[in-house]
Amino acid sequence: MVKVKTICRNEKEYQKQTNNDLLKVYRNPTKAILHPFQKAREYQRAMNAAKLEKIFAKPFIEAMNDHSDGVTVLAKNRYNLVDVISGSADGEIIYWNMGERKSKFIINAHHNFVRGLSFANNKALSADSIFVSSGDDKKVQIWSLQGIKAQYEKNEGLKGFKNYTPRASFLSKHLLHNIDHSYDQNLFATSGSVVQIWSYERSTPLQTFEWGVDTVTKVKFNPSETNIIASVALDRSIVLYDIRGNTALEKIAMKNRCSALCWNPYEPMNFVVGNENSNVYTFDMRKLESAKMIHKDHIQAVLDIDFAPTGREFVTASFDKTIRIFPYNDGRSREVYHTKRMQQVNAILYSMDNNFIISGSEDTNIRIWKSHAADPMKPMLPREKEKLAYNEKLKKKYKYNHEVKRILRHRHLPKFIVKKKKVKQIQKISKHKKIENIRKNNRLTDAPYIPDRKKDLDTVQD
Amino acid sequence: MLTDEIQLRLKEQDQIFNTEDRGFIEVEHERERTLKVTQAQLKEILPVQAAQNIFDISLNEFGPYNGLDVTRNGKNILLGGKKGHVSVINWKKKDLKTEFHAKQLIRDVKFLQNEKMFAVAQKKYLHIYDSSGIELHCMRDHQEPKLLDFLPYHYLLVSASKLGFVKYLDVSIGQVAAEIKTKRGEPLCMQQNVQNGVICVGHTTGEVTMWTPNMGSTPVVKMLTHPSAPVLSLATSRCGKYMVTTGKDSKFKVWDIRNTFQSVHTYFSPVPAVTSTFSDTGLIGLGFGNEVQVWKNAFAEKQKAPYMKYRLPNKSQVSKALFLPFEDVLGISHASGYSSIIVPGSGEANFDAFEANPFETKKQRQEAEVHNLLQKLQPETISLKVNTIGMIDDAAPDVKAKEQRELEEAQIEKLRKKDRKKNKMRGKAKIGREMGNKTHQVHEAMREKNKLQYQKEYQKTKQEQDMLENDMEFLDKIEDKFDPLESYFIQQNKPSKRQKF
Numbered sequence: 001m002v003k004v005k006t007i008c009r010n011e012k013e014y015q016k017q018t019n020n021d022l023l024k025v026y027r028n029p030t031k032a033i034l035h036p037f038q039k040a041r042e043y044q045r046a047m048n049a050a051k052l053e054k055i056f057a058k059p060f061i062e063a064m065n066d067h068s069d070g071v072t073v074l075a076k077n078r079y080n081l082v083d084v085i086s087g088s089a090d091g092e093i094i095y096w097n098m099g100e101r102k103s104k105f106i107i108n109a110h111h112n113f114v115r116g117l118s119f120a121n122n123k124a125l126s127a128d129s130i131f132v133s134s135g136d137d138k139k140v141q142i143w144s145l146q147g148i149k150a151q152y153e154k155n156e157g158l159k160g161f162k163n164y165t166p167r168a169s170f171l172s173k174h175l176l177h178n179i180d181h182s183y184d185q186n187l188f189a190t191s192g193s194v195v196q197i198w199s200y201e202r203s204t205p206l207q208t209f210e211w212g213v214d215t216v217t218k219v220k221f222n223p224s225e226t227n228i229i230a231s232v233a234l235d236r237s238i239v240l241y242d243i244r245g246n247t248a249l250e251k252i253a254m255k256n257r258c259s260a261l262c263w264n265p266y267e268p269m270n271f272v273v274g275n276e277n278s279n280v281y282t283f284d285m286r287k288l289e290s291a292k293m294i295h296k297d298h299i300q301a302v303l304d305i306d307f308a309p310t311g312r313e314f315v316t317a318s319f320d321k322t323i324r325i326f327p328y329n330d331g332r333s334r335e336v337y338h339t340k341r342m343q344q345v346n347a348i349l350y351s352m353d354n355n356f357i358i359s360g361s362e363d364t365n366i367r368i369w370k371s372h373a374a375d376p377m378k379p380m381l382p383r384e385k386e387k388l389a390y391n392e393k394l395k396k397k398y399k400y401n402h403e404v405k406r407i408l409r410h411r412h413l414p415k416f417i418v419k420k421k422k423v424k425q426i427q428k429i430s431k432h433k434k435i436e437n438i439r440k441n442n443r444l445t446d447a448p449y450i451p452d453r454k455k456d457l458d459t460v461q462d
Numbered sequence: 463m464l465t466d467e468i469q470l471r472l473k474e475q476d477q478i479f480n481t482e483d484r485g486f487i488e489v490e491h492e493r494e495r496t497l498k499v500t501q502a503q504l505k506e507i508l509p510v511q512a513a514q515n516i517f518d519i520s521l522n523e524f525g526p527y528n529g530l531d532v533t534r535n536g537k538n539i540l541l542g543g544k545k546g547h548v549s550v551i552n553w554k555k556k557d558l559k560t561e562f563h564a565k566q567l568i569r570d571v572k573f574l575q576n577e578k579m580f581a582v583a584q585k586k587y588l589h590i591y592d593s594s595g596i597e598l599h600c601m602r603d604h605q606e607p608k609l610l611d612f613l614p615y616h617y618l619l620v621s622a623s624k625l626g627f628v629k630y631l632d633v634s635i636g637q638v639a640a641e642i643k644t645k646r647g648e649p650l651c652m653q654q655n656v657q658n659g660v661i662c663v664g665h666t667t668g669e670v671t672m673w674t675p676n677m678g679s680t681p682v683v684k685m686l687t688h689p690s691a692p693v694l695s696l697a698t699s700r701c702g703k704y705m706v707t708t709g710k711d712s713k714f715k716v717w718d719i720r721n722t723f724q725s726v727h728t729y730f731s732p733v734p735a736v737t738s739t740f741s742d743t744g745l746i747g748l749g750f751g752n753e754v755q756v757w758k759n760a761f762a763e764k765q766k767a768p769y770m771k772y773r774l775p776n777k778s779q780v781s782k783a784l785f786l787p788f789e790d791v792l793g794i795s796h797a798s799g800y801s802s803i804i805v806p807g808s809g810e811a812n813f814d815a816f817e818a819n820p821f822e823t824k825k826q827r828q829e830a831e832v833h834n835l836l837q838k839l840q841p842e843t844i845s846l847k848v849n850t851i852g853m854i855d856d857a858a859p860d861v862k863a864k865e866q867r868e869l870e871e872a873q874i875e876k877l878r879k880k881d882r883k884k885n886k887m888r889g890k891a892k893i894g895r896e897m898g899n900k901t902h903q904v905h906e907a908m909r910e911k912n913k914l915q916y917q918k919e920y921q922k923t924k925q926e927q928d929m930l931e932n933d934m935e936f937l938d939k940i941e942d943k944f945d946p947l948e949s950y951f952i953q954q955n956k957p958s959k960r961q962k963f
Contacts, residue, residue, distance in 0.1 A: 004485075030475050
């Protein structure tokens with residue numbers, strides 16, 4: 001007798017029993033014969049993932065147009081995703097509700113430019129939110145949100161009521177630029193022809209710092225060592241102050257002026273400055289003799305910088321009408337945003353949930369962007385999430401493949417930027433050529449090798 | 463190389479996923495042979511559900527059934543009778559999906575990505591039909607197609623014509639992806655290597671050539687498989703390592719097509735085999751006369767006798783044999799219909815539902831089609847070495863630079879050649895000169911000598927053609943009702959559904 005067995009499948013075992021069952025899927029991953037062209041198909045999937053990212057890259061969410069003049073400054077509340085305030089060149093401050101994407105209060109605050117705005121960094125649960133503002137009219141004003149709300153309710157009948165009164169208003173002797181509130185005390189610092197430290201109660205500054213320098217344009221408190229202030233000035237210098245002492249700590253000068261400044265919240269010894277030579281420099285405050293990193297991609301002056309709350313990325317606003325997002329440890333930007341109508345971007349914020357970017361520009365608009373252009377905004381099903389995660393993995397796996405890389409890296413740019421970039425490249429090459437020629441025909445001391453990170457610095461002074 | 467750790471992991475996975483076992487025949491005594499086991503015996507031994515897979519469909523009118531194909535999940539078969547009968551059957555349920563008469567000679571049939579579409583090589587052109595038998599396309603640039611194949615991952619329909627062309631049609635966009643002149647006359651057999659998508663073609667010269675769509679009219683591999691005898695059929699294994707060819711010299715050979723392209727073993731058949739096929743598990747099926755043989759382990763070591771044997775009823779001549787995927791079944795199309803026999807151990811027991819699912823639902827089929835279309839591979843990527851994509855090119859930079867330089871130089875040379883003036887040699891073709899030419903005279907003498915033979919051959923082929931045309935004349939008389947298969951099923955007391963359209 002012979003013994004015989006054949007494959008004999010019971011169809012019912014392979015199908016779902018009732019309509020509510022999930023479909024059964026039988027896999028055989030170990031048999032390579034059943035899976036021809038596995039690598040090639042995976043590559044194709046990676047290409048599709050890269051292309052899909054480009055298809056879904058729609059970063060622009062909304063433009064809010066309530067200002068009647070160019071937006072000069074923006075401030076966010078660190079403990080609240082909804083509160084954002086903006087100041088414009090006609091002296092108006094607008095309080096925005098980001099959840100509703102609407103302006104709530106329009107405040108006639110200053111007679112001229114609003115130069116500085118800063119939240120008092122109140123905890124989310126505290127009853128009142130305080131913010132401070134400074135303007136070209138040499139006024140420093142302290143505002144309380146509760147007070148504004150009360151005034152608004154009082155004047156509900158009056159349409160277009162703007163003349164809110166601040167909680168306190170101080171007149172400065174010196175010209176004012178920006179303003180920054182301390183992270184843990186009821187203090188704030190103003191820049192201007194001198195750096196001044198103010199408290200809520202005193203109408204005159206507590207402290208004044210001078211280094212015989214020109215106007216200081218930006219001051220920023222260190223988020224961790226809360227007594228330390230960094231500042232940039234019109235005479236191309238970067239100065240560090242300690243408000244416990246009477247004099248400044250350190251000063252360096254760059255070849256070009258710096259116009260933006262931000263501390264890294266997660267590595268608080270590092271700060272970035274935006275330069276007018278279109279570069280952004282990361283500095284370690286303990287080691288100022290050379291920059292830690294140069295972030296190049298803009299083609300015109302960088303006007304404002306804000307770090308993501310995670311400290312992994314920062315966003316820059318530039319005179320070249322674009323916004324760029326840089327990883328904190330990469331010399332090139334990850335992303336660039338621009339629109340046809342957006343003019344020079346004066347102020348920028350990275351929202352505290354790491355998902356949005358808010359920009360204020362010369363064309364009076366405040367725009368909201370996604371920080372990751374292709375990320376969906378809707379709540380997702382688990383399978384959607386898995387698919388996205390898989391696509392992300394594929395992109396990572398094939399990121400050095402030239403075809404995938406080309407798709408992922410390409411960004412459409414306005415014509416004038418493309419042209420300017422080309423010119424810059426030519427300039428760079430010819431400069432390099434020139435210095436090489438000098439080196440060939442002279443002593444090395446005539447054209448020494450200086451690393452790029454030191455090249456843009458002038459001599460360091462203590 | 464796989465490390466021990468990976469192998470261990472694969473083994474573990476194997477235990478979890480692969481729960482079904484392969485079929486087998488075991489004999490008790492050494493002297494007993496599996497060859498003696500007949501289908502009638504199997505029908506008695508096996509459970510009813512399995513025994514149902516042994517059946518015959520007799521269709522005497524429109525044979526021989528040259529065209530036979532099965533979907534990738536093994537659910538449906540497609541039959542194409544030479545005299546125009548096309549039908550799609552769910553063979554397991556004996557459920558007739560569609561049948562129609564093409565009113566033309568049919569040379570080959572092929573399913574496309576799933577059972578919803580199939581291609582038919584008809585007398586003049588290539589036609590594409592949908593599952594209800596409606597003609598979707600008539601591809602007029604595929605003239606006199608003879609053999610068909612389909613590359614499922616590239617969505618390429620490959621047709622070899624009687625004129626010696628091999629054409630790749632991208633069925634997802636309907637454009638010809640490549641056109642190849644084989645320069646070896648009418649091809650006799652064609653099959654793809656499933657693992658790398660290379661098309662193997664057998665010729666009357668005894669050669670087997672392998673083609674990719676990106677090499678122009680030069681084959682990637684040329685093999686003289688049967689010196690001085692036409693290659694009647696060829697089959698490649700599912701693992702892509704072996705090929706079987708059968709020649710008019712009554713030999714069938716197993717070839718290594720991975721590295722050496724040398725013959726592994728040579729066997730003899732009593733008469734030349736007209737068809738050969740590989741199963742999932744590496745069994746080889748051969749058909750000649752009215753007999754079908756199945757060989758086991760034919761490439762691992764030289765076998766003395768086949769594994770199984772089967773004779774068709776009524777001395778019907780075999781046209782094509784095909785192992786059905788994921789089942790222990792060999793499908794045979796012959797002069798008077800279709801027969802299905804059981805060959806234990808021929809099918810892969812554990813299928814992968816993401817590749818081919820025998821139990822797929824409508825929704826699953828639709829979704830799979832979309833996914834496969836999205837990850838369609840480009841025709842240019844087909845090559846003998848399948849894993850080049852996704853690998854690192856570890857050639858040294860100067861080697862790469864050299865390659866680049868050579869490529870550029872070749873292009874420049876090509877342009878130069880184009881510009882070069884032709885050496886016209888005026889006056890060479892003058893009639894007087896040509897008559898006096900020695901080679902010409904030799905040629906003329908030969909021609910004179912062969913004239914009679916040529917005439918005979920010509921008349922023979924003409925007679926054949928006339929016969930065929932006479933054969934086909936009755937087709938015009940066919941009335942509206944055309945249901946040979948359905949009536950057959952009704953005769954067998956099997957109610958079947960017929961789609962109305």
